[in-house]
Amino acid sequence: MQASKHSVVRGAHLSSRTTISTAFRSRCAPRRPSIAQGRRVVSTHAMFGLKKSSLAFLTVAKNTPHPEKVAKGGEDAWFIRVDAKGGGAFGVADGVGGYDEFGVDSGLFSKRLMQLAAEKEQTQSSSPDPKGIMEYAHRQTILPGACTACIVQLQGSKMYAANLGDSGFIVIRNGDKALATEPLQHFFDCPYQLNNSDTAPTDNAEDATMIEMELQEGDIIVAGSDGLFDNVFQDDIISIATSTIADSLKAGKSPLEANEAVAEELAALAYQHSQDLKYPSPYAIECNKDEAAMKQAQTEKLKQGGIFGKALGGVMNAVQTPTVVGGKLDDITVLVSTVVAPGSNKAALEGAAAAAAAGLEPVMAQLASGMRILQEKETKSATPIITRKKLVRSGQAKIEGAGITVADIENMDKATIQKMLMKYDLPTSGSMQKLKDRLAKAIS
């Protein structure tokens, strides 16, 4: 048998391989041409021993609230549907902390949105439609606030996912990354988010990144809020999930216990890093990138400002930007889902369903309590709070960065002017001159 070019080349590079392993590993050709008798082979994966079949999500969750937000249960939320007959779904949402300044708890928004998503997901009779579920839950969450959202469904052997913002997931196959979402944000630390569309501009389910992917038995999906991904590197998540599941099963633990061990370990590590002022976390790295980009933009701007500006730009360039280190204090939510054959994992799936329901009880209690408080406020208030309404900042807004002069505006780039205009609640569209005039008027 003539070896393929691929294996010849690889043989040269990888001289330690035996003949049999080279043959196994040569870029694969059709090894069983004789089985294809008809027009189309029925089981498309027979060649690889990977017959497609109905699979199930065996999912567990672990949530560790931000230390200062423990009482209200933090601002993350999630849902899990485990079905012993196959399929399954889960979601995670991260309330936008910036709403604090309006006296709004985004944790209620995220919890309500996940509750609605779970209800819709469960009753949806048609094909998987995570975008439709997100759209429904977003529209029906009649509360002030905002959150990111990630919704994942399984039907047959296919995963359907919608992700908006900086929550997300990693699909791990044979110890490797098979797919991962990346955080999407409008600018640094401002993720895509679902806002109450009557109180603020919002991203929508339509803006979500959609993923459809064939899964295989043994795949591990780790989903979470940015409290996980900003504090633990993807590579570490992948190796911890893979090894902890293997070790747990080897030690005689059940598949459910194995997943719980991963969730506990990842949440604990994320929490530890989040408290560590020295850990060079994924978040710190992003901060430094952003810092460097901003510094460069400032330097470029200065260099265009004549001899003095050029000199100052040179000085800025020479100054060492302090390197940011440390984790990020945040709510941490970790969902660990293994892809299993439902038949042989009935007990584990039933156990996971019960555990998921128990785990969500306190979250639902927090949601109910928060809603009750809002309703009481509403009864006493002349204006509606829960129903759609414009938000009012608590107290007179003091614009930070004020004190700039009209001359300063001349030296600003468009993005900076637009950001300043946002602070004054002014429109940000129009020509550069229009924006400058608008900002000049606002500061005078």
Next chain:
Amino acid sequence: MQASKHSVVRGAHLSSRTTISTAFRSRCAPRRPSIAQGRRVVSTHAMFGLKKSSLAFLTVAKNTPHPEKVAKGGEDAWFIRVDAKGGGAFGVADGVGGYDEFGVDSGLFSKRLMQLAAEKEQTQSSSPDPKGIMEYAHRQTILPGACTACIVQLQGSKMYAANLGDSGFIVIRNGDKALATEPLQHFFDCPYQLNNSDTAPTDNAEDATMIEMELQEGDIIVAGSDGLFDNVFQDDIISIATSTIADSLKAGKSPLEANEAVAEELAALAYQHSQDLKYPSPYAIECNKDEAAMKQAQTEKLKQGGIFGKALGGVMNAVQTPTVVGGKLDDITVLVSTVVAPGSNKAALEGAAAAAAAGLEPVMAQLASGMRILQEKETKSATPIITRKKLVRSGQAKIEGAGITVADIENMDKATIQKMLMKYDLPTSGSMQKLKDRLAKAIS
């Protein structure tokens, strides 16, 4: 204004920040609540100055064939549609080299499949449907062979992609990864692939990973075959693409020239690494992972084999596995696509359309020539070659790894037995005992 919890915490960690930058960077709240007058804000991104609009792909390609496959143009193929009015599409396909042993040039398969995909994509009047295009092109490629496939379309501001196998793409936004496909394979070095379904079992468009994602002006998409991704790390691709485009534009080059500079640079780097026997390439790292996993599996197996096995397992564990280094010789295809506003980039888009057509001319000539040779063979042959038919191995297949005994089979795990069965063109389904019996019969 009360700072959000997020910014307070970050302030503590990032003490070097000025007030204004902290304010800019605090996790964003609805900064312009007053603009939402109606039930739904029309321009959902107004808040961030990112109004959704029709965008266009400004795409260029660079292909460097495998040094031993230059004459036939290698086994990679691609297509590009650039439209000055907006939108656009591109695709890349990598012929499976393993078909060499059947005397089949998978380069014809990949070129024909991309040609059909381009035709279908251009005439498709409805919504983007990369999976449908892949399905059509797969079904209509009436040739022996196989390839991976990646098809990406843009409509409005949304990208629609289907990816099957280990070609793929990275979406780069503001110097960061916004999304990346990961290679999907059945086992090491055996990617998901579209085979002629009459001559071999095949994966199908249905198995492709589907991605839908909102794009923004300034996004960079780098797509390619594994000749790129196995030789250049994702992080390097991201930083090279980002900096080369910025530097090129700054140096007064056109957007088209900037993209060409990126494609040239990435292809040259991939080629350089592919020739470098010392470079610790992404491919070498995957080889080592696979090697380690295989060694561990063997060790575990040995340890179960009594005292002698345990001792041997211990010895194997102690032996240092030689670390594989070096790049991977392969066809290299790099597509660089920037997301631009069509209005202000009419000239660049028209230039790119012309360049894409010119670049594909030799590929189409190679396809035509290859098809002509096949047709001539067919005329002289009693059996059809181009039309669907079962493949015949060139010469009597010598099964590598033969010489095993029935006792050996007893110690094999299921996957190993299945792989051996594949070599004998035997079915791989059934109980463990059935598989063992089948293999025992085959070797005797």
